[in-house]
Amino acid sequence: MEYVWAGIIFWYLIIFVYKTKTGSPTVPSKDTQIARFLKYVKRGDNVADLGCGDGRVLFSTAKKGASGEGWEIEPLPYLYAVIRAMRKKNSKIKIHFADMWKADLSKFDVVFVYQLTRYAPRFVRKCQKEMKRGALVIANTYPLDGLYLLKKDxxxxVYKIR
Ligand SMILES: C[S@@+](CC[C@H](N)C(=O)[O-])C[C@H]1O[C@@H](n2cnc3c(N)ncnc32)[C@H](O)[C@@H]1O
Structure with a gap:
């Protein structure tokens, strides 16, 4: 049994260290922030949440008739999101247990991100390289300098790819 616990702790340590190099800790978006975000999502949009936590942002977009994909690297929020998607029988939501930096952003109309400022330059380059013109990037709390700012809400x- 000790080996199992040691294994789990070791695994978590690796994820923790990895996340300090690639993204933020798990802090969920507030309901008010999600409600604001939803103003920018239309029925039929394809939405991505990079570092989706428990999937709360995506589940809200699904209520608006959008489809969505999330990437999450931490096991517990990932599992919670997957179970929620299964219980809701929601085929419009796909959650990947994978590194968000591997996501291909070219097919998304709206990309949501809530990660610390220090990842912004790398993230801006990824958006500029992969995203289609007219698509939106919405960053919670931490700005993404280098993208065209449509509005601070x-x-x-709220950024637009040009
Ligand atoms: C601030 S939380 C935001 C969660 C969710 N997007 C929300 O707004 O409620 C950031 C999430 O990104 C995840 N994360 C950090 N680095 C990641 C990476 N490289 N790949 C995938 N997820 C990552 C964390 O585990 C955490 O759940």
Whole structure:
């Protein structure tokens, strides 16, 4: 039994260290922030949440008739999101247990991100390289300098790819 616990702790340590190099800790978006975000999502849109946590942002977009994909690297929020998607029988939501930096952003109309500022330059380059013209990038709390800012809406920064 000790080996199992040691294995779990070791695995978590690896993920923790990895996340300090690639993204933020798990802090969920607030309901007010999600409500604001939904103003920018239309029925039929394809939405991505990079580092989707428990999937709350994606489940809300699904209520608006959008489809969505999330990437999450931490096992517990990932499992929670997958179970939620199964219980809701929601085929419009796909959650990947994978590194968000491997996501191909070319097919998304709206990309949501809530990661610390220090990842912004790398993230901006990824958006500029992969995303289609007219697509939106919405960053919670931490700005993404280098993208075209359409609007600051509360704690959200709304960018348009040009
Ligand atoms: C601030 S939380 C935001 C969660 C969710 N997007 C929300 O708004 O409620 C950031 C999430 O990104 C995840 N994360 C950090 N680095 C990641 C990476 N390289 N790949 C996938 N997920 C990552 C963390 O585990 C965490 O759940």
């Amino acid at each position: 509360g704690e959200l920064y």
